[in-house]
Amino acid sequence: MQRYEGRVALVTGAASGIGRATAERLAREGARVLCADVQAAALAETVEAVRSRGAEAAACACDVGDESQVRAAVREAVQRYGGLHVLANIAGILRFKNTHEVSLDDWNRVLAINLTGTFLFCREAITHFLGHGGGAIVNVSSSAAIQAHAWTAAYTASKGGVLALSNELAIEYGRQGVRVNCVCPGGVKTPIHEEFAVPPGADATLVRRILPFGGFGRPEDVADAIAFLGSDDARFINGTMLRIDGGACS
């Protein structure tokens, strides 16, 4: 299946986990993929993995919270590959702490990467899409946006924002050929779980609420859904939210 033949995709968070799996998946389906992340060495591994299978990808060092770097990343995709058709906003960070102990700096950092970074990339991509026949965006929210996860106030607020922003953009730009959809993964086995640290003395019943139902998912499980939503198979799907959690939030 070559749903992305002739397409250019930009994937953030592509150095690891869900972002890497998505870059590999889209490239396998024919996309030329610009892989954006702050981790240079790991990003190079993603690009190498794609190229070793005869597909095309390139690395782009980019902090998604930095407006000028985001603008430069979109420009690079267009200049290098002659266009941009699909954006997957996947970069994100997670912090666990009692909310009354969260510093303003920590709060701002999580919001800057998870929510503002998503906004900045959407804004730059949409600006391009509007002059070039439209495009598709898939944003990564979280099950935290729909079923409360304790000790993750900033993360949960950021992911709720990503979900709402995706709906808003879908309505605002849908008639101009821009589709914006959102996925809400549950527990997926990736390095982000190294941040999972229940505060000392915390209520164990709250821990059970955030454990995945029936085990962890794989990054590829989310990449498959992103590849679908970004493709023409989803041409009549706009402003939707897809839970990928093995039923945990049912």
Ligand SMILES: NC(=O)c1ccc[n+]([C@@H]2O[C@H](COP(=O)([O-])OP(=O)(O)OC[C@H]3O[C@@H](n4cnc5c(N)ncnc54)[C@H](O)[C@@H]3O)[C@@H](O)[C@H]2O)c1
């Ligand atoms: N793994 C899960 O259980 C799970 C569940 C729900 C949602 N998510 C979301 O999925 C997305 C991917 O997470 P993952 O699980 O693959 O984790 P991960 O830690 O493997 O990947 C996150 C990537 O984001 C990159 N990143 C962090 N800050 C960045 C910045 N400022 N600029 C550019 N890149 C940056 C990291 O370098 C890393 O490569 C995140 O948005 C996360 O919130 C993950």
